Each structure stands twice: as C-alpha cells, then as structure tokens.
Amino acid sequence: MIIKKPADIKSDEITPESVYIDRRKFIGTSAIGLTAAALGSRGSKLLAQDDRQDDELTSFESITTHNNFYEFGTGKGDPSRNAHTLRPRPWTVTVEGAVENPGEYDLDDLLRPHTVQERIYRMRCVEAWSMVIPWQGVPLGDVIARLGPTANANYVEFVTLLDPIQMPGQRRRVIDWPYIEGLRMDEATHPLTILATGLYDRDLLNQNGAPLRLVIPWKYGFKGIKSIVAIRFVERQPINSWKALAPNEYGFFANVNPEVNHPRWSQARERRIGKFRKIRTLPFNGYGDEVAHMYAGMDPRTLY
Ligand SMILES: Nc1nc2c(c(=O)[nH]1)N[C@H]1C(S)=C(S)[C@@H](COP(=O)(O)O)O[C@H]1N2
Numbered sequence: 403m404i405i406k407k408p409a410d411i412k413s414d415e416i417t418p419e420s421v422y423i424d425r426r427k428f429i430g431t432s433a434i435g436l437t438a439a440a441l442g443s444r445g446s447k448l449l450a451q452d453d454r455q456d457d458e459l460t461s462f463e464s465i466t467t468h469n470n471f472y473e474f475g476t477g478k479g480d481p482s483r484n485a486h487t488l489r490p491r492p493w494t495v496t497v498e499g500a501v502e503n504p505g506e507y508d509l510d511d512l513l514r515p516h517t518v519q520e521r522i523y524r525m526r527c528v529e530a531w532s533m534v535i536p537w538q539g540v541p542l543g544d545v546i547a548r549l550g551p552t553a554n555a556n557y558v559e560f561v562t563l564l565d566p567i568q569m570p571g572q573r574r575r576v577i578d579w580p581y582i583e584g585l586r587m588d589e590a591t592h593p594l595t596i597l598a599t600g601l602y603d604r605d606l607l608n609q610n611g612a613p614l615r616l617v618i619p620w621k622y623g624f625k626g627i628k629s630i631v632a633i634r635f636v637e638r639q640p641i642n643s644w645k646a647l648a649p650n651e652y653g654f655f656a657n658v659n660p661e662v663n664h665p666r667w668s669q670a671r672e673r674r675i676g677k678f679r680k681i682r683t684l685p686f687n688g689y690g691d692e693v694a695h696m697y698a699g700m701d702p703r704t705l706y
C-alpha cells in the first residue's frame with residue numbers, strides 16, 4: 403500500500419462526504435454518532451433543542467492537517483509536515499502480560515480474523531476543538547477475545563513506537579517516551595472502542611497514527627494512542643503519559659465532561675474544526691447512553 407501525503411491525494415480518490423452520508427441511511431443501525439441527516443428522529447430533536455446541529459463530517463483535509471502527535475512536533479501542523487519519516491509497513495505488535503496468546507504479531511495477522519467496520523465518531527480534544535471522523539477499524543473487544551486475557555488482566559496498556567529516527571520529535575523530551583495509554587478491561591472491550599486502521603476509506607495517514615491507533619469516542623482525544631507497537635494485559639492501572647506529565651490536568655479516565663474544567667480553561671464548549679461557532683460539549687461526548695453505566699458509583703468529577 404502506497405501512503406501518500408495529503409497534497410498528493412486527488413480529491414476523487416477520497417470518498418466524498420455526501421457518499422458517506424447516503425451510505426449511512428442504508429447502513430442505519432450500525433451508525434453511532436453521526437450527521438443530523440442520518441440520525442432520524444434523534445437528529446431532529448438535536449436540531450430543535452440546541453446548537454449542536456453541525457455533526458457534519460469534518461473534511462479529509464482538516465482531519466489530516468490539524469493533528470496532535472508530539473512524536474512529530476507539538477504544533478498542529480507539524481505531524482502532517484513531518485510524519486513522512488514513519489514506516490507503517492511492515493509493522494509488528496507485541497502482545498504480552500496476563501494473556502493466553504502472547505507473541506509478536508504481524509499487524510495483518512493480528513487483524514485478519516476480524517471484520518473491519520465503519521464508525522463515524524465525534525473526537526473531542528482536551529484543547530476544546532473537535533472533529534467528526536469516519537473511521538474504519540475493528541472492535542478492540544474482538545481482538546482481545548481472541549488474545550485471551552487471563553483472570554489477572556484488569557487493564558490493557560498500549561505503547562507507541564519508540565524510534566527517534568522515524569519519530570524525530572522523540573529527540574526532545576517533551577514526554578517521557580514512548581507514549582503510553584491504558585483502559586480498564588470493561589472500557590477496552592466496550593463495543594464502541596475500536597482499533598482504527600483507516601479513515602475516509604483509506605489507510606490511516608502517518609499523522610493520524612498509522613498503521614494502528616485506538617479510538618474511544620467518549621474520552622478526550624489523548625486516550626486515542628497512535629502507531630501502537632505493544633498491547634499489554636496488566637493487573638494494575640497503567641500510568642498514561644499525560645497523567646504522568648501533569649496529573650492535576652489529565653487523569654486516567656479522561657471521560658469527556660463539560661462540567662469539569664481543565665485547570666487553565668473551560669471544557670463546557672468546543673469548536674468543530676472547519677466551523678466558526680462553538681457548540682456545547684456533551685457529557686461522555688454524547689455517548690452517555692452507551693457508556694455511563696460503566697462509571698456508576700464513581701464520582702464523575704474524578705474521572706477527568
Ligand atoms: N502516540 C501519540 N498518540 C497520540 C498523541 C500523541 O501526541 N502521540 N496525541 C493525542 C491527542 S492529544 C489527540 S487529540 C489525538 C489526535 O488525533 P488526530 O491527530 O488523529 O486527530 O491523538 C492522540 N494520540
């Protein structure tokens with residue numbers, strides 16, 4: 403597979419947004435967080451009630467040029483400029499820890515038995531911007547079921563590639579590399595959680611976390627770790643990179659919550675990339691019906 407830079411992609415190679423929206427009308431039930439047009443009655447309720455009618459797909463151009471991927475620099479434009487040094491194939495994922503089938507898996511072997519699905523999800527960054535992205539990927543729960551976690555596997559830890567040659571941003575210690583993230587087992591196996599391999603019907607571009615990244619739509623974007631080389635089944639809660647860096651600003655759970663502000667700014671509203679007006683941020687990023695039960699009895703204010 404040839405991975406091209408966004409500038410080399412002709413617009414007719416990308417599935418246009420209108421085609422996605424039409425397709426959703428047919429696929430219907432598998433759609434999760436989508437355009438008002440495809441939402442039916444829930445969509446019209448959203449339209450009537452508030453400012454959130456613009457759940458329109460973010461353009462391929464914006465999704466691939468406005469990024470956070472500190473391994474390629476800390477500016478939003480840095481990953482799309484610098485990530486050409488990453489070689490996403492061949493790619494090996496190490497599976498280790500409390501699991502029946504540990505080993506070094508070629509990416510294709512890890513994914514082959516599983517069905518790639520399309521999921522249109524909202525992505526909300528801590529920095530109060532958001533996007534609506536048509537992902538392709540496999541449910542992480544399917545992959546985990548085949549790997550066979552043992553009784554001690556309470557959490558799953560994910561690790562990004564560590565290679566300052568391919569990832570020049572790692573020559574500066576902005577983060578204690580490699581980037582690490584983690585999920586509790588029920589979050590990891592929740593049907594909304596996917597391992598993404600593509601978006602807009604194309605393999606992931608490097609800046610979006612090629613060849614494999616996590617997407618957990620009810621959590622802040624930083625939980626969506628990119629370019630994963632290891633999946634570890636562990637007993638204790640992993641120490642994720644952002645929490646290690648600033649524990650008063652970033653937690654382990656990082657559930658989107660408009661009522662818990664970041665110490666330095668409000669989380670009540672967000673700006674969709676490509677739009678001018680700000681919209682209200684929803685609890686659990688709008689996925690509360692599907693996920694809130696996992697946090698029953700926990701203080702939501704501690705779940706930032
Ligand atoms: N390895 C790694 N994964 C990462 C990051 C990073 O810097 N390094 N940034 C995170 C943050 S803060 C966000 S908002 C999302 C951004 O994903 P996108 O650029 O594909 O929109 O990736 C997350 N995954």
Ligand SMILES: [Mo]
Pocket residue numbers: 470526527528529622623624
């Ligand atoms: Mo983010």
